[in-house]
Amino acid sequence: MTDKDNSVNLKSDGAKAAGAYHHGDLRAAVIAAGLARLQSGDDGELGLRALARDVGVSATALYRHFPDKEALLDALADEGLRRLGALQAQAWLKAGGGIAGFKATGAAYVRFAHDEPALFRLSFTRQMPDRKEGGDGGEVAYNLLRAGVGEALPGVKDPDVAALHAWSLVHGLAMLILDRRIDWDEALVDRVVGLTFGGVD
Amino acid sequence: MTDKDNSVNLKSDGAKAAGAYHHGDLRAAVIAAGLARLQSGDDGELGLRALARDVGVSATALYRHFPDKEALLDALADEGLRRLGALQAQAWLKAGGGIAGFKATGAAYVRFAHDEPALFRLSFTRQMPDRKEGGDGGEVAYNLLRAGVGEALPGVKDPDVAALHAWSLVHGLAMLILDRRIDWDEALVDRVVGLTFGGVD
DNA sequence: GTCATATGTTGTCACTGTAAACATAACGAG
DNA sequence: CTCGTTATGTTTACAGTGACAACATATGAC
The missing domain is CATH 1.10.357.10 (Tetracycline Repressor, domain 2)
Incomplete structure (x- = not known):
């Protein structure tokens, strides 16, 4: 049930957020990277591989936090x-x-x-x-x-x-x-x- | 200079249009197929291969009439x-x-x-x-x-x-x-x- | 410590846009 | 009519994509 909580929660209320195993908080990091990519450059190239590389993680790792690309978007x-x-x-x-x-x-x-x-x-x-x-x-x-x-x-x-x-x-x-x-x-x-x-x- | 005239010209003025070698008028046919695809089904799946199949032609044939997919769109x-x-x-x-x-x-x-x-x-x-x-x-x-x-x-x-x-x-x-x-x-x-x-x- | 589970990686598949090499049909010039 | 030039279409191939399966690893509960 990775896709249960679908809120962003970039700044959680001090509780260290939920889920901080390997990376820290991949979900928030990916979203932050996506926002950064959307801001710089009008074209807005956001693919799973590029996004994952920004965070320093393998592409398929994102599937542990989003059911598919649509959910990420x-x-x-x-x-x-x-x-x-x-x-x-x-x-x-x-x-x-x-x-x-x-x-x-x-x-x-x-x-x-x-x-x-x-x-x-x-x-x-x-x-x-x-x-x-x-x-x-x-x-x-x-x-x-x-x-x-x-x-x-x-x-x-x-x-x-x-x-x-x-x-x-x-x-x-x-x-x-x-x-x-x-x-x-x-x-x-x-x-x-x-x-x-x-x-x- | 295939991409000189960029107008649609679905209904030309009787002059049999320009370019009717192998297919008849591929450019117009592709555009018609694209419009049909846009009308039926809200998703609007238009890929080069699917579009070419609708017209009964190979996918790369479209490149004789449009420089790339963007031009087609x-x-x-x-x-x-x-x-x-x-x-x-x-x-x-x-x-x-x-x-x-x-x-x-x-x-x-x-x-x-x-x-x-x-x-x-x-x-x-x-x-x-x-x-x-x-x-x-x-x-x-x-x-x-x-x-x-x-x-x-x-x-x-x-x-x-x-x-x-x-x-x-x-x-x-x-x-x-x-x-x-x-x-x-x-x-x-x-x-x-x-x-x-x-x-x- | 043991183990179940959440997380991340590697390999792979079908699909996409697109380029190169090749084939064919139409037309103009002789 | 014949021949060559050019416009058109096909085959093959390649890099890139989203996504899945199998495998590996870290984390926390007990």
């Missing part, structure tokens, strides 16, 4: 969502909440996609299986979105539609930038985001 | 963009232009993504090289977008921002549906699209 994607959520929460707090905070979370979403294109793409381009039990890293981001809609646009008729609208806007903007359909222009992004998030016409 | 992506543009133009005309037409093009964009998920993803998830000379299939769609902004929202302050806003919205909505972040709900899509495209609050 899932873990990386989950970590990406977790980081995105953290950045958005930070932006929200820094702006002091309210409408300004809501706009800041939207801008942070797009900026994250621009700063870590490979990780962002991996995180979202992954088909979600019905309901994954452990490790839904996007939870923070989604809760922030709903909270932002509620606080920033209190009088809106349909919060569901408004939330989906806001999410679609920033997600589409991020994707179009990632795929080079449009150029990265922070000021332009702010204006586009403000068009919906701020309610300004 | 580029051609498929371009055909996808062309079809999307055609559907949007059709929706625009059917709605009679104006604001209603603009909304219709947005809805058609999302509907296309839902109807042909693999083709849509392939078409947009492809990195654009600086400026591709031949075969920019997305031209129709983009021109429609700008025209729609101009006609449907004549008094808008900044057409560039408004166009990008509209594009981002439908693109993000499409992507979120494709990646199963949200469920397909045509009525919901219409309302979200109308929120921006129609100017309704």
Whole structure:
């Protein structure tokens, strides 16, 4: 039952984490190597052999911690969502909440996609299986979105539609930038985001 | 110079097309087979060998028509963009232009993504090289977008921002549906699209 | 210490994209 | 028509991939 706990747990709560036999904590090391590989170089070459070599271990050793490559990518994607959520929460707090905070979370979403294109793409381009039990890293981001809609646009008729609208806007903007359909222009992004998030016409 | 003309040209203008030696028109046949494979089955298994077998030809024969697999996928992506543009133009005309037409093009964009998920993803998830000379299939769609902004929202302050806003919205909505972040709900899509495209609050 | 088990290694297999060498069919020139 | 040039397609082969089976080793419980 190696694949029971599917959470990343990069920074465990002092308990020395679970499983530290030969390597220390291979699972976390592999994920860290994967993230490093995703950050440096836009191509993002992550194969099992290369990844294992980064950690200094044989390729098939990874199969003791992930059932297959897809599971490894899932873990990386989950970590990406977790980081995105953290950045958005930070932006929200820094702006002091309210409408300004809501706009800041939207801008942070797009900026994250621009700063870590490979990780962002991996995180979202992954088909979600019905309901994954452990490790839904996007939870923070989604809760922030709903909270932002509620606080920033209190009088809106349909919060569901408004939330989906806001999410679609920033997600589409991020994707179009990632795929080079449009150029990265922070000021332009702010204006586009403000068009919906701020309610300004 | 096999890779000079990079356009699809599935339906040539009667001139029997260029190049019909052994097979008839392998290039078009391969692209047709690829599109068929993208439509049936969400996984979208397209490898050179499988694709060649569909056409009844050896795998390496494809290299006489495409420099590598990437070029083949580029051609498929371009055909996808062309079809999307055609559907949007059709929706625009059917709605009679104006604001209603603009909304219709947005809805058609999302509907296309839902109807042909693999083709849509392939078409947009492809990195654009600086400026591709031949075969920019997305031209129709983009021109429609700008025209729609101009006609449907004549008094808008900044057409560039408004166009990008509209594009981002439908693109993000499409992507979120494709990646199963949200469920397909045509009525919901219409309302979200109308929120921006129609100017309704 | 003994042993069950978690972890890591070696060897191998089917598969992939792709290149080189070879074969064939179409067309133009004489 | 014949001949050679060129466009097209085939065979073979090679390096790389994800994944499995068999084997080896370290760890912790008893």
